[in-house]
Amino acid sequence: MQDKMNILSAQYFQTMLDDSPSSIKTTIDDRDLFIPLDPANTDYQEIMRQVEAGELTIEPADEPPTEGA
């Protein structure tokens, strides 16, 4: 009974402080959303439902910027 979101793109997002991705950057209609990897977050629940249904692929994160000179 969860609402289906029309997700146009999804990519893991990782900051340079984190060892692993901290959220998923999604584009839904004309909005960018950052969805945390929290199983209680209903947006995350819907993304995982679409992934498991084969309707969505989450792209890997871009390499976070490294420590500068």
Add this chain to the structure above:
Amino acid sequence: MARALGLANLLDHQVGGRRNLIINGAMQVAQRGTQETGVTTGGYYTVDRFRFGSDSATFTMDQNTVTDLPGFTKSCKVTCTTAGTPTGVQSTNISVRLEGQDLQHLKKGTSDAESLTLSFWVKSGTTGGTTGTYTVELLDSNNSNRHVGSTFTIDASDTWEYKTLTFAGDTTGAFTNDNNRSLSLTWFLSAGGDFKTGTLQTSWGAYAVGNRVDGNQVDLASGNDSAVNYLEITGVQLEVGETATPFEHRSYGEELALCQRYYTEATTTTTGGGYILGVASGMAWNASNVAGMQIMLPVEMRATPTLTTSFTTPGVYSPNRGFSSGTIGLGSSSNKAVQLNVSGSSGLTTSEQYYLYESSASFSRLKFYAEL
């Protein structure tokens, strides 16, 4: 003896402590704004905690100012602006969703399951097709969508009417004791044919889509006359027991804090862009022009929130460097605090402090969602 038992029942269930399970029942809080036009999909638009959806017509949703119902100053109002006949499982509805951990005292799924009574004030169109029968449903997300429905009738147009509906307790299927959605309360304002193929299920039972809506359900989306095709609701109370008690008024501050568990936002100080008020100052982490910023959320949210923004030209600002545009992202966060990551700026100095900044002349928001 009967009187004594009645008093005991009132003390046990209805007078002592907080009675109303509904947050923002008087529609006082509308953090997102007071009006949303062009609504065609389900979501949260104006008054907090009250979700509106229509997939067959276009609506405007307002936090409306009430002047003709003593004791209440705001309502949730929906007005059809483009008519559309719902088909299949399309519908127009207002709903409220509740966490399982807030419902354990209902003892659902036991022989002692409590009854629930819903009360509210409602008002609808002047003449024509919008007066009639409406369906209200309780749906249990934890037990294969068991549900129960009831109806109410709007007897006169343009007149506030007080409605009460009582639902017997459900002895089957306990609510899960967690922070996820367990119960949905829905007012159907229109419904496609698939919802009405059977008979309205007026006692708790297994999910059957054809039994969800009464066959005489009004279609509020049948026209777009703003004087007819509208519905307003306020004073919503859901309480344990078989008797509706007077609406439990809570202070604005109390309701706001309760609403912020599910949605909160931080905004620029003025309509002309600038700093995010009270939050989002941080420092450049390194020479890669990335600034990290921490925001304490005003209350512990239901879950780690989703972030979206209404920024036009975001970036960072310091007195030394001025403004440098960048891109906002969500770093490691919890339901107590979030970390923003602003990247793509230029000329930042490691460990120098920066503010999150909107450089265009617009009122901009960081929006945090943890809705059910």
